[in-house]
Amino acid sequence: MEIRQVGVVGCGLMGSGIAQVAAMAGFPTVVREVTPELLGKGMSSIERSLAKFVEKGTITVGQRAETLRRLKPTTQLTDFAGCDLVIEAIIENLGPKREVYASLDKIVKAEAIFASNTSSLSITEMMTATKRAPQFIGMHFFNPVPLMTLVEVVKTVVTDPTVIETALTYTRQVGKTPILTSDRAGFIVNRLLVPYLLDAIRALEEGFGTIEDIDNGMKLGCNHPMGPLTLLDFVGIETTYYIAEILFNEYRETRFAPPPLMKRMVMAGMYGRKSGKGFYDYAEPKNPKPNRMLER
Numbered sequence: 208m209e210i211r212q213v214g215v216v217g218c219g220l221m222g223s224g225i226a227q228v229a230a231m232a233g234f235p236t237v238v239r240e241v242t243p244e245l246l247g248k249g250m251s252s253i254e255r256s257l258a259k260f261v262e263k264g265t266i267t268v269g270q271r272a273e274t275l276r277r278l279k280p281t282t283q284l285t286d287f288a289g290c291d292l293v294i295e296a297i298i299e300n301l302g303p304k305r306e307v308y309a310s311l312d313k314i315v316k317a318e319a320i321f322a323s324n325t326s327s328l329s330i331t332e333m334m335t336a337t338k339r340a341p342q343f344i345g346m347h348f349f350n351p352v353p354l355m356t357l358v359e360v361v362k363t364v365v366t367d368p369t370v371i372e373t374a375l376t377y378t379r380q381v382g383k384t385p386i387l388t389s390d391r392a393g394f395i396v397n398r399l400l401v402p403y404l405l406d407a408i409r410a411l412e413e414g415f416g417t418i419e420d421i422d423n424g425m426k427l428g429c430n431h432p433m434g435p436l437t438l439l440d441f442v443g444i445e446t447t448y449y450i451a452e453i454l455f456n457e458y459r460e461t462r463f464a465p466p467p468l469m470k471r472m473v474m475a476g477m478y479g480r481k482s483g484k485g486f487y488d489y490a491e492p493k494n495p496k497p498n499r500m501l502e503r
């Protein structure tokens with residue numbers, strides 16, 4: 208199936224990036240938010256990102272203008288009727304997602320593909336809110352979408368093989384590299400990354416080293432761009448906690464269980480960079496200091 212027009216539901220952090228890369232690749236793209244204010248905010252972040260690409264010489268001023276022309280911002284789901292592919296990137300909550308899919312199912316043409324950008328929810332559970340199960344797939348982009356090149360394409364037990372092929376092709380058309388996986392919690396990346404991050408917290412709890420020694424161990428010893436505790440502060444400790452709980456509930460294996468220190472940090476509002484305090488203190492954001500209260 209050929210994708211000619213794309214729809215993106217949600218124009219937050221991820222939706223704005225997903226709409227931007229679609230339009231940059233030449234697809235007329237409808238993008239929906241719930242209010243004109245949120246839509247304006249999302250479109251401004253697309254404009255800022257495109258301006259940076261122009262500054263760096265990645266795209267020309269003309270290409271920026273063409274990209275913006277291809278984007279149709281809207282607050283109406285009815286504008287998705289003619290889309291061939293609809294990618295949903297709204298709040299990570301099953302109820303609202305199922306509601307959006309049930310509404311879209313009645314509006315969007317029958318042969319169109321629905322994709323979710325969920326990080327942790329079941330694609331199969333969202334799929335059952337529609338009557339187009341074989342045309343439902345996961346497309347998990349990474350943040351920031353315009354820069355990160357990976358997309359996890361997630362098939363269910365009933366996805367039509369031609370739909371999988373179309374999703375893989377579309378991913379390449381927007382300049383990304385797809386990896387194919389099945390609908391299981393965490394997909395490939397979080398299935399591997401989350402136990403590693405949880406283990407770094409356990410190493411801290413058990414007194415294996417200071418915060419900066421644990422981070423430097425993986426940075427300098429394994430050439431990771433940042434240590435696990437710094438990465439946790441970036442991603443958000445409460446976000447990772449939430450994903451760990453989902454993985455633990457799915458697999459019932461202790462390696463996915465959030466360690467007690469992590470739970471205490473979440474309860475205390477220490478979410479990492481976004482709250483100013485996590486494994487590091489961000490009072491001076493350019494010079495974070497290890498939070499010694501967490502060390503043994």
Ligand SMILES: NC(=O)c1ccc[n+]([C@@H]2O[C@H](COP(=O)([O-])OP(=O)(O)OC[C@H]3O[C@@H](n4cnc5c(N)ncnc54)[C@H](O)[C@@H]3O)[C@@H](O)[C@H]2O)c1
Nearest residue numbers: 217219220221222239240241296297298299324325326350
């Ligand atoms: N943040 C990340 O690093 C990341 C990475 C990969 C995947 N994801 C997934 O992407 C999805 C979106 O995450 P985000 O970080 O962009 O969240 P976000 O809060 O930045 O954006 C979500 C947006 O969806 C809008 N929205 C809510 N209901 C809507 C509806 N019915 N129609 C249209 N818009 C609606 C909200 O107003 C909000 O602006 C989630 O499923 C999340 O798990 C996030």
